[in-house]
Amino acid sequence: MAGEKTEVLQGTLDLMVLKTLDTMGPMHGFGIARRIEQISENLLQLNQGTLYPALLRLQQKGWIASKQGVSENNRRARFYSLTGAGRRQLKKEAENWERMTAMMARLLAGNEGA
Amino acid sequence: MAGEKTEVLQGTLDLMVLKTLDTMGPMHGFGIARRIEQISENLLQLNQGTLYPALLRLQQKGWIASKQGVSENNRRARFYSLTGAGRRQLKKEAENWERMTAMMARLLAGNEGA
DNA sequence: GGTTCTCCTATAGAAGATCAACAGGTGCAA
DNA sequence: TTGCACCTGTTGATCTTCTATAGGAGAACC
Numbered sequence A, B: 001m002a003g004e005k006t007e008v009l010q011g012t013l014d015l016m017v018l019k020t021l022d023t024m025g026p027m028h029g030f031g032i033a034r035r036i037e038q039i040s041e042n043l044l045q046l047n048q049g050t051l052y053p054a055l056l057r058l059q060q061k062g063w064i065a066s067k068q069g070v071s072e073n074n075r076r077a078r079f080y081s082l083t084g085a086g087r088r089q090l091k092k093e094a095e096n097w098e099r100m101t102a103m104m105a106r107l108l109a110g111n112e113g114a
Numbered sequence C: 001g002g003t004t005c006t007c008c009t010a011t012a013g014a015a016g017a018t019c020a021a022c023a024g025g026t027g028c029a030a
Numbered sequence D: 001t002t003g004c005a006c007c008t009g010t011t012g013a014t015c016t017t018c019t020a021t022a023g024g025a026g027a028a029c030c
Helices: A013-024 A030-039 A048-060 A084-109 B013-024 B027-039 B046-058 B086-111
Strands: A064-070 A074-080 B064-070 B076-082
Touching: A013 A030, A013 A048, A013 A064, A013 A074, A013 A084, A030 A048, A030 A074, A030 B013, A030 B086, A048 A074, A064 B046, A074 A084, A084 B027, A084 B086, B013 B027, B013 B046, B013 B064, B013 B076, B013 B086, B027 B046, B027 B064, B027 B076, B046 B064, B046 B076, B076 B086
Parallel strands: none
Antiparallel strands: A064 A074, B064 B076
16 A cells, blocks of 8 residues: 555566666675665565575576575574676676666756757 | 677567657557667667567557558658547656666665665 | 564566577678 | 658567466474
């Protein structure tokens, strides 16, 4: 009831995960999700069915690596961390995002000149 | 060869089309595509296979209406224009976009406080 | 010792958007 | 009449996210 539920903009999730890992260091999936929801001020609901396939995808592409460990709450958890390639990919996607927002800003400004 | 080809961020196309129609008035599909490519400084390549289904979708939702007409080059063309509901939807999506970019800005800034 | 709660990982199937590729009609100029 | 630029579509594949479901395991309370 309380306002709109916002979905994750397709193609943005990778960037969010990569950046979160870059900022926070190694984290487990649950923690990543919580962090993103916090940053979004709970506007964004991150489903597990969204996150874990994404984490798998990122691993297969070699952008993140995972290691078994134990969480703050003493539970078994899989910790993900950025690889070198992941850091490069993050840079690339962040730049792409900047370009995208710049373009949208131009469009939304509504200037009619080409 | 010449740099990256950027794909349309999924979920962004509706907003782009709606806003274009809002700024430019009635246009045919080909023109909309050209306008968006110009604004994006040719970073964005808009496929017909992307645009026309989108135009159809937008019509079915009642956000745009179409009318047969004749283009500047004297060809038969279908002109699309915003409806009242379309204008409302545009406002909504634009606001949503603002919220999304604000959140991404927070995330990319990398502040670690919640 | 058992129950229940929260944490944490995962998978399957459906839905939706975009892409690549193809197909076709028409005005205009050479 | 040939060719080109303009203009509108459709189809099938792929990818991403969502909804729904499943389950193990520590901790806390009884």
